Amino acid sequence: MIDLSLLTDGGVGWLDASGPMNHLVLSTRIRLARNLADRVFQTRNTEGEREQILELVQEAARDTVLLRRAVTFRLDHLERPDRQLLHERHLVSKELAGLDPDGRVRAGASVLVQDRVGVMLNEEDHLRLQGLQSGFALDAAYAEVDRLDAELGQRLPFAFHSEFGYLTSCPTNAGTGLRASVLIHLPGLVLTKEISKVLQGLAQVGLTFRGLYGEGSEVVGNFFQLSNQTTLGKSEHELLDHLGKMVRQVIDYEEQARQVLLRDAPAIIEDKVWRAYGLLRYARSLSFEEAMNLLSGVRLGVGMDLIPGVGMYTLNKLLVYTQPAHLAAAHGMALSDGEIALKRAQHVRRVLEEEVGRRG
């Protein structure tokens, strides 16, 4: 079993609900795709070359401020539950963790993590620099990852083309290599059935959405990751400004939707959020999807000041700690689906009970 206590805040400092607009926005993530100019890309390289990339980047990282104390996790040396644990903490992509249905872990697949920044190695690109912040904080997230890019760029030869910019394995990421994602909770728009219109509108202005776990993941618990679709032809700041403006607009729509719900159906909405709370507080068995949907209801109730005494931090932690690998890790053993559902309900009950006790 890996020791996540090596990481500051267990690598989930972004859960602490300290960031701006944290009642709606869980986290802001920015990643920069980079490749080494003198090495072939991941689809064509050998195991030995991937090992060398890992060594080169580790050596460069030791000279940086932002990754000097980084903890390295070698995904290819970890068993599946540990890889899943790192993925559930949003520290590595599903692909890097080899969790796709027919996926395997690639030799050399690793991640370096220190505080709110990290770098995935031997993913689709040689390096995927990432920065993660609590709440809606595009500028703060970019400032850190940009600094990391400068620090590593001084020590490593990144593949760059004067017209096309940073060169990536897939041309969809070329140019800036930047993907900024804002993880936002939009139950109001889902309940008022406005969400598809909003998502269509975002597509028209060059933005895209994904589920809680990024590329290829489904939308659960009304969480959407909104991000830029294009990476070339606009500067990093233009891309971030555009995404930021659009996210602010979505936030306005969500707030309006909540006002409509309170105005037109106050009894229904109050009943809905308290039912969610009641089920979480007393259920004996919870599937992942059910837990996510109920947590979404409670989060909505807390955000609308209908449910007092439950903190966003607690709800954020429940999102991560009720996932299968976390429940199995907490019990120190592999669990069947049925056992996981029981343990999940037990965990949620205990946390909510403590929360009531703590807040009186």
Next chain:
Amino acid sequence: MSCDQCHEREAMVHLTQIVNEQVTTLHLCERCAAEKGVESSGSVAAKNQLGTFLAAMTKGLPDQSVASSAGDQQTCARCGATLQDFRETGRLGCADCYRSFEGPLRDLLRRLHGSTLHVGERYADRDDQSPDPRQREVDLREQLRLAIETENFELAAEIRDRLRVVE
């Protein structure tokens, strides 16, 4: 259907190639396909929807730079990747692929991003940390000259707009 190559095993991979506007389809078993460097659609294309998407996109393009010569079999001298590889996987083999397949890639990048000109942070020499606006202007002027020389007027117009911002 048996494999076109070994005529023994069942053909699992159906490879359609378009070379000089001639469509040929090869039916191969997984082993012969692997020997030819083709991964089966089950292993790559199905899990790689972007690859399929890119393949569909690039197929519709007038590949002036390649169609006249070796078509999809054009190879990147450094890594050995072909345009066909890219169409199937959606991934390039190395940084030099961007030069080897510059024509089709420029068209693809324009379709994907609405532009081919990177205007963001530039990878400075490792000794030079500060991005100098004057250097930026010199770079842009050089790119403008190249664009006009190669009669890429769309790109030239884009660079001119960028120059106005820098100036």
